[in-house]
Amino acid sequence: MDHTALPALPDDAVVLRARARDWRDAVEISGRALAASGATDAGYAVDMVRMIEEHGPYVVVAPGLALAHARPGPAVHRDGLAIVTLADPVPFGHPYNDPVRVVLALAGASSARHLQLVAEIANIFNDSDAVASLADAATADEVRGILGVGA
Amino acid sequence: MKILTLCGAGIGTSGILKVNAERVLQRLGVDARVVAIDASMLESELDDAQVILTGPEFVDAIGQTFADVIVVENYFDTAELQRKLEVALG
Numbered sequence: 001m002d003h004t005a006l007p008a009l010p011d012d013a014v015v016l017r018a019r020a021r022d023w024r025d026a027v028e029i030s031g032r033a034l035a036a037s038g039a040t041d042a043g044y045a046v047d048m049v050r051m052i053e054e055h056g057p058y059v060v061v062a063p064g065l066a067l068a069h070a071r072p073g074p075a076v077h078r079d080g081l082a083i084v085t086l087a088d089p090v091p092f093g094h095p096y097n098d099p100v101r102v103v104l105a106l107a108g109a110s111s112a113r114h115l116q117l118v119a120e121i122a123n124i125f126n127d128s129d130a131v132a133s134l135a136d137a138a139t140a141d142e143v144r145g146i147l148g149v150g151a
Numbered sequence: 152m153k154i155l156t157l158c159g160a161g162i163g164t165s166g167i168l169k170v171n172a173e174r175v176l177q178r179l180g181v182d183a184r185v186v187a188i189d190a191s192m193l194e195s196e197l198d199d200a201q202v203i204l205t206g207p208e209f210v211d212a213i214g215q216t217f218a219d220v221i222v223v224e225n226y227f228d229t230a231e232l233q234r235k236l237e238v239a240l241g
Contacts, residue, residue, distance in 0.1 A: 055159035056208035061167060061226035069163045095207055096224040111162045115187065118166035125227040126171070 005120045006081060009149045013037035013082040014140040020084075023057070023092040023100070024049055027068045030084045030105035039080020040107045044070060048105065052092070060094035064101040065131045067121070072110050079117060080107040083143050085135050101135040124148065152183040155196055157205040157213070161189030167226045168204045175233045181240060202239050204232075 013033045020026035031045020047070030052059060060066045082105040089099035104121070108114025124130055124147055137143045144151060154176075156168035165187035172185050188196050190212045197203075200218045207222050219239040225231055 051159050058158060058164060058206040058208040061164050061206075062228070063225065067163060067167075069160070071160050071162065106163070108162065114162040115166040115169075118163055119170040122167045122170045122227060126229060128227070 005116060006147065006149045007039070007079040007117075008151055009081050009083065009140070009144050009147060010037050010151055011140045013039070013080070014143050015082075015084045016137065016140070016143075017087040018084050019087050020090050023052070023066075023090055026066070026084060026086060026090050026100065026103050027052065027105070030068050030082050030103040033082035033084060034080050034105050034107055037080055037082060039076070039078055039082075041075050041077070044075040044107060047071070047073070047075060057092035057094040057098075060092045060097040060100055062125060062131060063097045064089070064099070064135065065097070065125065066092060066100045066103045067106060067118070068103055069106040069108075069114070072108050072114060076107045076109055078107075079109050079113055081105070081117075081147075081149070083134065083147075085137065102131055152181070152202075153196075153200045154183050154185045154202045154204065155193075155200045155218070156185060156187045157190065157193065157203055157209050158187075159189060159209075161187055161192060164206065164226055165189070168223060168232075171226065171229050171232055172204055172236070175229055175236055178233065179237065179240070181236075202236070 156165040158165035
């Protein structure tokens with residue numbers, strides 16, 4: 001399926017089989033990927049970590065999947081998406097959905113855009129196989145194919 | 152009917168709950184307005200809400216309410232959402 005409303009996912013925004021020490025490290029890796037793609041500056045990773053520190057591991061929205069994000073702000077240059085898969089799954093402290101195998105980092109240029117992007121993402125992950133497919137993806141092209149986005 | 156979806160920023164996971172709740176409500180033939188909010192908007196939005204959909208972390212933030220609070224485990228599992236909404240809407 002083609003999800004044209006989602007931003008492109010350049011190679012810089014995909015990190016496969018990353019080794020993360022803990023949830024914070026995993027989120028920071030996804031933040032570096034977002035910054036590398038040009039969607040955000042480095043400070044957005046700090047904002048994403050802070051969201052989880054403040055509100056808990058609620059971003060683990062489905063078994064194995066963390067949807068890391070923060071509010072739109074000066075750190076966001078444009079809509080952006082990054083995918084990090086973890087070589088070894090990492091616990092986030094979520095009561096039902098730990099451990100995390102895939103971190104999807106999301107940045108929206110505005111709150112309205114952010115809501116549109118999560119709606120598109122919901123369409124992808126309502127297919128319950130999507131997390132496992134992403135976790136097992138061997139190439140960035142494979143990841144783009146699962147998400148239905150371009151480079 | 153008004154249904155709230157609650158999360159940390161009101162733009163992320165509550166947005167997922169909103170689209171999936173709208174999908175389920177349409178399937179159930181229930182006419183409802185679904186509003187995605189963060190905790191700071193609770194006070195102003197809570198009054199006329201009948202159902203609140205959220206994750207386990209936010210239940211304490213809601214406090215006393217007449218609304219049915221539904222704790223969602225898998226935000227992408229519309230079957231779970233439908234089951235829990237059907238119970239709440241009786």
